Amino acid sequence: MNPSQYRYTKEHEWARREDGRAVVGITHYAQEQLGDIVFVDLPAIGVRVTQFLKFGEIESVKAVSDLFSPVSGEVIETNQAVIDSPELVNDEPYLRGWLIKVALSNPAELARLMTSEEYDALLAQHGSEP
Amino acid sequence: MTSKTLHRTPLYGAHLRLKAQMVEFAGWDMPLQYTGIIEEHRTVRSRAGAFDVSHLGRFEITGSEAQGLLQLLLVSDISLIDTGQAQYSLLCREDGGILDDVILYCLAPGRYLLVCNAVNTHAVSRWLARWSEGFPKAKIADISLDTAMIALQGPRAHTVLASIWDSPLADTMGRYTCTVAELLGKHSAVVAKTGYSGEDGYELVVPQGESVAVWELLLGRGAKPCGLGARDTLRLEASLLLYGHEMDATNNPFQVGLGPLVAWEKGDFVGREALLALQKERPRELLVGFEMVERGVPRQHYPLVRDGERIGVVTSGGYAPSLDRYVGMGYIASKYAAPGQGLQVDIRGKLLMARVVPRPFYRRHR
Numbered sequence: 001m002n003p004s005q006y007r008y009t010k011e012h013e014w015a016r017r018e019d020g021r022a023v024v025g026i027t028h029y030a031q032e033q034l035g036d037i038v039f040v041d042l043p044a045i046g047v048r049v050t051q052f053l054k055f056g057e058i059e060s061v062k063a064v065s066d067l068f069s070p071v072s073g074e075v076i077e078t079n080q081a082v083i084d085s086p087e088l089v090n091d092e093p094y095l096r097g098w099l100i101k102v103a104l105s106n107p108a109e110l111a112r113l114m115t116s117e118e119y120d121a122l123l124a125q126h127g128s129e130p
Numbered sequence: 131m132t133s134k135t136l137h138r139t140p141l142y143g144a145h146l147r148l149k150a151q152m153v154e155f156a157g158w159d160m161p162l163q164y165t166g167i168i169e170e171h172r173t174v175r176s177r178a179g180a181f182d183v184s185h186l187g188r189f190e191i192t193g194s195e196a197q198g199l200l201q202l203l204l205v206s207d208i209s210l211i212d213t214g215q216a217q218y219s220l221l222c223r224e225d226g227g228i229l230d231d232v233i234l235y236c237l238a239p240g241r242y243l244l245v246c247n248a249v250n251t252h253a254v255s256r257w258l259a260r261w262s263e264g265f266p267k268a269k270i271a272d273i274s275l276d277t278a279m280i281a282l283q284g285p286r287a288h289t290v291l292a293s294i295w296d297s298p299l300a301d302t303m304g305r306y307t308c309t310v311a312e313l314l315g316k317h318s319a320v321v322a323k324t325g326y327s328g329e330d331g332y333e334l335v336v337p338q339g340e341s342v343a344v345w346e347l348l349l350g351r352g353a354k355p356c357g358l359g360a361r362d363t364l365r366l367e368a369s370l371l372l373y374g375h376e377m378d379a380t381n382n383p384f385q386v387g388l389g390p391l392v393a394w395e396k397g398d399f400v401g402r403e404a405l406l407a408l409q410k411e412r413p414r415e416l417l418v419g420f421e422m423v424e425r426g427v428p429r430q431h432y433p434l435v436r437d438g439e440r441i442g443v444v445t446s447g448g449y450a451p452s453l454d455r456y457v458g459m460g461y462i463a464s465k466y467a468a469p470g471q472g473l474q475v476d477i478r479g480k481l482l483m484a485r486v487v488p489r490p491f492y493r494r495h496r
Contacts (some may be wrong), residue, residue: 035151035359036168038449039427039456057478059427061167061359061448064478083425087168 007113167359187251222401278341283331328368
């Protein structure tokens with residue numbers, strides 16, 4: 001079950017709104033598909049990210065994958081704990097494994113993301129337990 | 131999804147029952163991981179892991195001319211190994227290029243087992259057939275599909291094996307030795323003290339029909355199933371070479387650092403003339419190990435750079451779980467190959483600092 005207060009992209013990122021900003025990470029399904037995560041490349045603080053565009057990279061033992069931002073705005077914080085210990089993304093993708101915090105430039109665009117029910121349904125099509 | 135039919139090892143069903151994540155490798159449908167690459171890696175470093183390596187090519191070469199044929203095809207002197215001994219060696223082409231790296235096991239006088247890389251099984255098979263024409267008393271049998279091969283690796287590998295093998299040899303076998311054994315008095319196996327993990331361990335060749343029983347015995351006695359993902363991270367840490375990464379037919383043994391395998395005094399062998407000439411050339415590039423100074427994951431084919439100039443290329447690289455570092459191997463211009471030399475790795479357009487370090491990256495405690 002994916003957390004109901006989060007919003008999701010079809011690329012398996014999530015956003016959790018906290019007032020005028022959003023915390024961003026990847027989903028449990030994403031970390032499971034990637035396998036052991038060994039490196040994350042996150043934007044510097046102050047960089048502007050755009051909804052559905054690439055904002056960084058995440059690397060597992062076997063492969064490199066792009067990270068796509070669920071929201072637009074300015075990066076105000078990156079998760080140093082994850083940079084130092086990327087396996088946190090595997091262990092706690094929705095909590096301590098968050099990636100960046102973004103000051104939202106257009107909070108209305110959160111409505112373009114999937115709810116947890118919609119995301120669970122997408123995963124069910126992939127044949128995965130949500 | 132690939133449309134071609136992949137080979138399945140005799141343990142394929144066992145992997146599915148263990149819910150392994152499967153991956154295509156060299157035409158085989160193989161387990162990439164069971165629970166996680168890093169967890170499996172750590173198991174082999176601290177306890178015991180069992181790997182299905184049945185995809186490796188296996189040839190039995192027998193007869194009164196078996197030794198003569200192998201002496202012609204391998205660059206090393208195989209008269210140095212007697213019954214119960216094994217040798218790491220190379221097959222080279224006439225032009226000195228490496229056709230494959232192999233392990234040769236002498237099971238009895240005139241009875242050898244040759245194990246080659248899965249990607250090269252067909253090439254090696256053709257090569258053996260071609261050269262065997264002059265050796266009518268050497269018989270070659272491809273036993274790759276009639277047998278399974280299981281690698282049992284790690285500091286507890288001995289305990290696991292000794293629990294199913296009632297023989298004093300279980301305690302006394304030295305590295306690079308082999309024997310024909312009976313496990314639990316009923317499963318015949320070739321047991322060899324070889325491996326590809328940087329740990330102590332064994333490789334077992336068992337008849338196809340008994341392989342599931344032997345696999346399950348090993349797991350029942352405490353070995354954890356490990357996939358090709360961990361096999362690769364383990365061999366990288368131990369800086370063991372992988373055909374298709376650190377070497378291929380465009381490399382000669384001297385570039386790869388395997389010149390000492392070549393036995394000039396044994397007489398003629400395929401590639402000798404070319405290798406004699408190549409030996410006199412100083413290689414322009416050498417294989418080195420490096421570690422990242424700035425954080426980043428080096429991977430195969432990434433350029434190695436110094437002062438804005440390309441000086442080499444990464445052949446293998448990644449995260450080394452036992453060291454908590456990012457390491458790699460690669461070819462580098464020989465003047466920059468000494469440990470301590472600085473370089474940069476071009477990681478998808480980003481130049482990140484690294485330095486040459488001695489190999490291996492990881493050495494087990496003895």
